[in-house]
Amino acid sequence: MAKIHNLGFPRIGAKRELKHLLESFWTGEINETRFIEQSNALWLNNLQQQAVLDYVPVGDFSFYDHVLDTSFLFGNLPQRIKDHGVSELDKYFLFARGKAGQDLCCENAAGEMTKWFDTNYHYIVPELDKNTAFSLHPERLLQRIKIARSQGYEVKPVLVGPLTYLYLSRSTDNTPVLDKLPDLLTQYSLLLTNLAAAGIEWVQLDEPVLATNISSEWSMAFRYAYQRLSDTPVKILLANYFGKLNENLSLVAELPVDGIHVDGIKGETEAQYLADHIQAPQVLSVGVINGRNIWKQDLRKVLKQLQPLQEKLENRLWLAPTCSLLHVPVDVTSEDRLPAGLNNKLSFAVQKINELEILRDGLNRGEAAVAEALAESDEIAGLAGTALAQNPLLDNDNPQLKRRLPFEKRYAAQQASLKLPLLPTTTIGSFPQTQDIRQVRAQYRRGDLSEGQYKAFIEAQIRLCIEQQVDLGLDVLVHGEAERNDMVEYFGEHLDGIAVSRFGWVQSYGSRCVKPPIIHADITRPGPMTVEWIAYAQSLTEKPVKGMLTGPVTIINWSFVRDDIPRADVAYQLAEGLKDEITALEKAGIKIVQVDEAALREGLPLREEEKGAYLQWAVNAFKLATSSVKGDTQIHTHMCYSEFSDIIDAIANMDADVVTIETARSHLTLLDAFKSTAYPNAIGPGVYDIHSPACPAKETISNLIETLLDILPVEKLWINPDCGLKTRQWSEVLPALSNMVSATALLRQKLTQTA
Structure with missing residues (x-):
């Protein structure tokens, strides 16, 4: 039995x-x-x-x-x-x-x-x-x-x-x-x-x-x-x-x-x-x-x-x-x-x-x-649906996958356009999702608020977020993502062929839960997904505001994908939709677009013999989404909480202008891969752990940045937290970012004096 x-x-x-x-x-x-x-x-x-x-x-x-x-x-x-x-x-x-x-700024013991x-x-x-x-x-x-x-x-x-x-x-x-x-x-x-x-x-x-x-x-x-x-x-x-x-x-x-x-x-x-x-x-x-x-x-x-x-x-x-x-x-x-x-x-x-x-x-x-x-x-049994007959992503020589200029020329053009200082400071994207924000989103979803009322509320939240970042002295700003429930779920709601459940929660860590979208049909982009909010944020400041998108591979790896569709074909469909969104952001005057691939490493097969095929279509999907941009449009990506040593070549092949990664909680050990291979593009190693309520001391951040300067070229080094700030409170975020900006300013001054 x-x-x-x-x-x-x-x-x-x-x-x-x-x-x-x-x-x-x-x-x-x-x-x-x-x-x-x-x-x-x-x-x-x-x-x-x-x-x-x-x-x-x-x-x-x-x-x-x-x-x-x-x-x-x-x-x-x-x-x-x-x-x-x-x-x-x-x-x-x-x-x-x-x-x-x-002391609010005590050390982190996590x-x-x-x-x-x-x-x-x-x-x-x-x-x-x-x-x-x-x-x-x-x-x-x-x-x-x-x-x-x-x-x-x-x-x-x-x-x-x-x-x-x-x-x-x-x-x-x-x-x-x-x-x-x-x-x-x-x-x-x-x-x-x-x-x-x-x-x-x-x-x-x-x-x-x-x-x-x-x-x-x-x-x-x-x-x-x-x-x-x-x-x-x-x-x-x-x-x-x-x-x-x-x-x-x-x-x-x-x-x-x-x-x-x-x-x-x-x-x-x-x-x-x-x-x-x-x-x-x-x-x-x-x-x-x-x-x-x-x-x-x-x-x-x-x-x-x-x-x-x-x-x-x-x-x-x-x-x-x-x-x-x-x-x-x-x-x-x-x-x-x-x-x-x-x-x-x-x-x-x-x-x-x-x-x-x-x-x-x-x-x-x-x-x-x-x-x-x-x-x-x-x-x-046997789910209905069709996938693309051919997958051009498998061809590494496809001209769609190449940026118009090599990195050094692009980066020089971007710096001339953006006029950023040494050690530019930024955040990963999201700012605190307060109870008020969650409540208003729920009211709007239930039909208790009109579209006009909802839009006015979100614009007020974006305005507050921009004002706080300007006051802090950050160099590259974000709109804060007040309109987004989750970095993948949001795009699942705005793309055809993807469904979003009501109670399909899955634990990510501790009390953090996510609701993976359900990819059940061919994916298309019916219209702009982020342009209205990003353009509004940019209208409030002369500093550059990043457009914030979730990459095709992360959407796949953090979704439930139909069993009968090859993931490479799904990635291709997602990349086409994101490419159109990036083009729309460029037309709206956005100079920096971040396409997060937080889960790129996560989807890597456990067996060595299976990794190459995955990395080929995964990297090519990112390149398809981002390669049509102008030379002076800066592409960022973010990766979190992963071992990078076995995919560092693939990350370099993505050819993002700036990659931001988690390093603070791992005591810089995750940076070893980027150091040992002389990563060619710009990089923003996280200088403090956002998953802890502990606030980093200014001296701690300063010491960490000085360590980074011994490892990475100063002209390609960005300063940022480890990850997004949506799970933190404003009372935690503001002093932490203030210490980060202050520590960076002191080091800029020191670099200028020794130049």
């Missing part, structure tokens, strides 16, 4: 309940006791929505981040966090997001944040050094297990595996992270023993690092680690996801674990291989429901693929999503804004659990038992 389980469920709640709890706790509206009580109620509701599973996951629910939870579980806290005399929960959030002290493999989810990077000593703190996990078991659930704890945890860690003193493996395994062994004592039979250890090209050293570490853990009194389900195992397949098949989970959609042949090679009583868990996209599966087709596996494995066959459902929204039944018929084609987390139930019943009881559900699946 096949069984069904889940690798993880969305934490945030169908209406972002966790977000509101977190923000209420951070602002002091609720105390720690109330926060714990209400978040536990949300977690229990998550369990109820998975009640049909044979095993429900415990350990997947997190207040902020599951990797951060693992650091606390094993006592791996930096000394700066340990030294704070606050509660464990306050230490947890201090590590996650930093905290301002008595941990580095970066992307979880090739997703838009951000995790807090564990920190290690030669003195790191792990210790076990399982109380919260054991308490949740006890509560879940008391309510009748068969529980399967879900943990980040020891090798993936170390692989994602950062050594602060160059101590090899694998040196810490024996000590960490001691604590894992102790934890697994404690879980067995609590009545646990199965424990899921997530090792998605196996979907990457690991070295022989790491392969040996896997053998060593799981041999040690095989002595513990629980059954271990080793879970790989986000891609195929490829050369790691034989390694996994040989590990002494009790079960193996693989992606049965990307790695169907790998599931077949493991079914032939695992030994009784080992279990094979097959990810048959896509945990990263929202389209319903063709359940009849999946059943036919599973039947040979069931005949071979019988009750040793488990069914699951490909990965945690953290990456999809909670429930599609609340949607009431989508185009007619689209709802019936979609499957959010709750619906994916239902799909698993149908597959289990179809295997165990026969297709006749689920005939009605299969008939419905037949109706949605």
Whole structure:
């Protein structure tokens, strides 16, 4: 009899309940006791929505981040966090997001944040050094297990595996992270023993690092680690996801674990291989429901693929999503804004659990038992739509992809036109999204405000934003994006072929949630999307105002794209629409246009052999969108929270005039790639971390800029924050930017004196 389980469920709640709890706790509206009580109620509701599973996951629910939870579980806290005399929960959030002290401009204590493999989810990077000593703190996990078991659930704890945890860690003193493996395994062994004592039979250890090209050293570490853990009194389900195992397949098949989970959609042949090679009583868990996209599966087709596996494995066959459902929204039944018929084609987390139930019943009881559900699946299988027959982006010599002038000549023309000083200061784009702004947007959407009233309000917000930037002394201004709910969702609302859900929220990090648009048809631009607002902002000042667009690859990577359309074709369609928008901005007198590709690195395949094809169409899509501009029109792009070393050549090939990147939170480590390859164009490394409420001191920014001057040519260096400011308060933004501008002015003066 096949069984069904889940690798993880969305934490945030169908209406972002966790977000509101977190923000209420951070602002002091609720105390720690109330926060714990209400978040536990949300977690229990998550369990109820998975009640049909044979095993429900415990350990997947997190207040902020599951990797951060693992650091606390094993006592791996930096000394700066340990030294704070606050509660464990306050230490947890201090590590996650930093905290301002008595002095508004205190230092930031937050941990580095970066992307979880090739997703838009951000995790807090564990920190290690030669003195790191792990210790076990399982109380919260054991308490949740006890509560879940008391309510009748068969529980399967879900943990980040020891090798993936170390692989994602950062050594602060160059101590090899694998040196810490024996000590960490001691604590894992102790934890697994404690879980067995609590009545646990199965424990899921997530090792998605196996979907990457690991070295022989790491392969040996896997053998060593799981041999040690095989002595513990629980059954271990080793879970790989986000891609195929490829050369790691034989390694996994040989590990002494009790079960193996693989992606049965990307790695169907790998599931077949493991079914032939695992030994009784080992279990094979097959990810048959896509945990990263929202389209319903063709359940009849999946059943036919599973039947040979069931005949071979019988009750040793488990069914699951490909990965945690953290990456999809909670429930599609609340949607009431989508185009007619689209709802019936979609499957959010709750619906994916239902799909698993149908597959289990179809295997165990026969297709006749689920005939009605299969008939419905037949109706949605094979989505209707057309894509472009040819994709000119694949031709790198296409003249559409080349700027009219080489960078040095362009940049000289731009500087002559813009008349910017050394070390130009700017921001990434967005300014605080206040409660008033969100409320007015909601009123306008409901029809409670006229178009004229809404326009007058947004213009007032733009005027305020421009005035504040002029007062601060910034050199290149932005309009603040008061009209935008999200940098991708906004464009989804203004392009045909893209739908925007009402409650399709997905966690990006902590309390930050996004609502990925749904690309369901061919994409066209029916008219201007940003020109009115940008042109109005430019009319208020003589300083240049940047036009702000989201790039084609970021729109794709932060959307749910139809499964049957090649992503390169979607990128081409988006690029054509954005090219038309840039032309319209130029005609409106805009001299600088920023085309954000924040998610370029995020979409990079985990396997080396697959990266080249992706980067080719991704870079060419950006170039198609931007290459028709005049030589004196300056093109900016922004990238955030990513490792850049393996895509630096691709970034250079994008040929943006200025690229702004995150560097402050990662202590300039992300700048190494740009330094080592002598990046040819202009660059704006972020000089302070906007994701923390801590305000950077002027001296700190000044020291950071001086460090940057030792690395990068001064004539190509821009000064800016790490990312957009929409999640911050004006009371945080103004002093931080003031310190940034003041620090830059002092360094300009120093450079002038020494020239």
